Amino acid sequence: MTEMVYGAAPMRVGDPVLPRWWRTIDKWTLSSVLLLFSIGLLLGLASSPPLAARNGLDPFHYVERQAFFGFVALGVMMVTSMFSPDLIRRLGVLGFFAAFVALALLPVLGTDFGKGAVRWYSLGFASVQPSEFLKPGFIILAAWLMAASQEIGGPPGKSFSFAIAVVIVAFLAMQPDFGQSALILFAWGVMYFVAGAPFILLIGMAGLTMMAGTVAYYNSEHFARRIDGFLSPEIDPRTQLGYATNAIREGGFFGVGVGEGTVKQSLPDAHTDFIIAVAAEEYGLALVLVIIALYAVVVVRSLYRLMRERDPFIRLAGTGLACIFGVQAFINMGVAVRLLPAKGMTLPFVSYGGSSIIAGGILMGMLLALTRTRPQGEIGDILMRRGR
């Protein structure tokens, strides 16, 4: 009767958004990312004042910028993580095309910051590197194509996505930016692997790579010198790597103390590529292990949650995003400890860099959205023993 008089109380169709978000989000990953961002700010306080002094800026100029961009990135991450997978797919594909156009127009409109490569658009107060935004977009697009190819009567999505990857790599190699091209290829390879690449092909490719590497080693003097220099136990203490290695040694297990480090004075890239050396020097192995553990938690937790995922698109996209995030961290730290040959790559969420941290926020937001708990037909599994 009351309803007839006053009208029906508005009834919600689903749960409220925020509680559902909080219930389904992967809290381990989320807290790891937040912790990494705070560690980044903490290290920025140590590593960037010398650079600011060199550029004649306020000592904490870079920390302030990092904090500003970081909070923007965290906001972007939170919003993105609330999207549904379908919305992620649509926006990701659109974003990919936008970033791709931006990348293609770089030679015409881009700015060369005196580093010999045109990778940035200058927006006055900040600069944007389109390839950072291209990576998550590409992963979404490739995952969509690969998932579609698994449908009955679907398009040959694996070939399409590989062709797109090759085109992007060609554009990136023109800049030249071999680090980002390698990341794109790696992401595609991981997704292809999870989408069910034949093992014969994988073994064949591994063999071919080994053979090509051996041939290159014996035939190309330049390549051989790079590898020999990397393999030799001696290291010239005057190079960036030498400073970084020395800083890690100085730090020992518990560091020389907050603000007591010296490597930030001598390394021009202390706030980006070699920030792990600053961490190791001032806070010692303890903090470094914490950082490594946080990255490992993000990657392994995400992969674990994706294992239960039934939707091929979500599984592939999530895998690509988690792996590209993890491998970037791995390469950055591997270079600093000379596990890998020198290659400039930022440490996600920790290194300084406006466009890289916002792109990282988008990437992580997408990953969080894709790894949210969803009904996966567990009852069906239990009752019908499907999928086992």
Place this chain on the structure above:
Amino acid sequence: MIRTPLRPLARILDARAKGQNPDAIERENLRVRHEQMRDQSRGRAEGRLLILGAVFLMAFGTVGARMGTLSASTPEEPRTAYTGSSILAQRADITDRNGNILATNLATHSLYAQPPFMIEKERAARKLVEIFPDLDEKRLIKDFTGKRKFLWIKKKISPEQMQQVHDLGEPGLMFGPREMRLYPNGSLAAHVLGGTSFGREGVHSAEVIGVAGVEKAFDSFLRDPANGGEPLRLSLDLTVQAATRRILYGGMKLMNAKGATSIMMDVHTGEVISVVSLPDFDPNDRPRPLTTGDQSDSPLFNRAVQGVYELGSTFKIFAVAQAMEQGLITPDTMIDTQGPLRWGKFRINDFHNYGPQLSATDVIVKSSNIGTARLAQQIGAEDQRTFLTKLGLLEPTALEMVEAPSIKPLLPPNWSELSAMTISYGHGLSASPMHLAAAYSTIVNGGYKVEPTLLAGGRPRGERVISEETSAAARDMLRQVVVRGTASFGEVEGYHVGGKTGTADKPKPNGGYYEDKVIATFASVFPAHDPRYVLIVTLDEPVETSGTEPRRTAGWTAVPVAAEIIRRTAPLLGLRPEIEPRPVYELTRVNN
């Protein structure tokens, strides 16, 4: 395994028979298949994701372990970026055969500016110009006040200049240690040494690299730290080189020649004892190459090695030696010298008419073109070519200078009989004086092939080219040329000089020969009976004007210069004069 059909045909047919729409059954079937595929792919992906996760865990674990080992190791002592002393004495010295320094290094400084650190830029520019008058003040001010952050001002400065610049008290003017190449003997052996310049330059050091001569030919040896600074010992004798240069310079002026060159070579080892080419230059301040005109007029041009000339009658001994070696003649065989000798429309003439016949010795002594041309006809073009190749006259010399390998003798395009005849008296084939010195050494040393070298110690004895007897006979003929022939001014008492003159008209740049320009050459050997050294003296366009008419033949120009060189240098080389006691009964005619 039970195969399930792709389409549930039985159910569809059943439905059709009942008049129902089979689409719903098809869709249902498709959905079920889809579900199955998804489950299957999920099962596969589960395993692969597990692998990925494990790989990532291992990778991060490796990084962590590596960090741990690095943290546990002790850090290296920080080293300074460079040590100032390490750049000094990088390049080895060059010495002569006795260890006298020909080229060494001097520690000096370069001067550079870093304008951002400068305080009083205009004053600094003004004061710098006072110290270095060759600098341009306006230019300096422009450089200092402009956008430049770094500029070189002087590559080498003296200690006094350094002190003066230091006293300016300008913090933006800085000094970088430098090693500079010093040639203490100035222009002596300039062409052999060549010169150096700076290669890659940094603030803390600069590479010194050879640009010519042995400095370039032995550049890697001189810069090789593995040699421990051991000097490069050349075959040159500094004393002989100095004496030769003085005499040759005087001779060149007296004979009004525009250029001169001399080579003294050990006949057995091929070691070059002295080599002079005039005009020369100071390698401490190497002049720039000529941009216009004839490069052979540049002081940088090394006539002894780079100059290829028709060397005239000096070649006659090769024809005669070959004829003797082949048994065609003996020194006493009479040879038809009736002139002129016609070959087609060409006529070969002698300087004087020497009558119908001359002995082979006299063909050399009197320098008869007709005689040697007839011998060349007997020998034949092919054999002559083979013989001259064996003497090394047709190939670049093996001398250790960067310039040498590119200097190829000029040969006639087709080696006809006429070419053979003219080549027998030194026309139609151009070679460098260095070629001639090596060939003469081969002829007189007993017949062993000699290749010239600039390194002390020489080369091992080469293969035999002519027999000991032929060599002895050739030496005797050369001696007779000095005793009673065209080179009578060449007699140096006690040193038994033998030799052969050669006067060749200079070719015009566009065909034909000059009437009044010659290349006069004297190729000599001393002592003739036991040869030790060959001396080649070549004068470019000499004119001797003491007589009533200008004389240009080698006997009047090159020979006296060579004689003076032998007279002065033979004692330096440790040769004792052998003076036969005069017969006591000889009467000395005295003019009243």
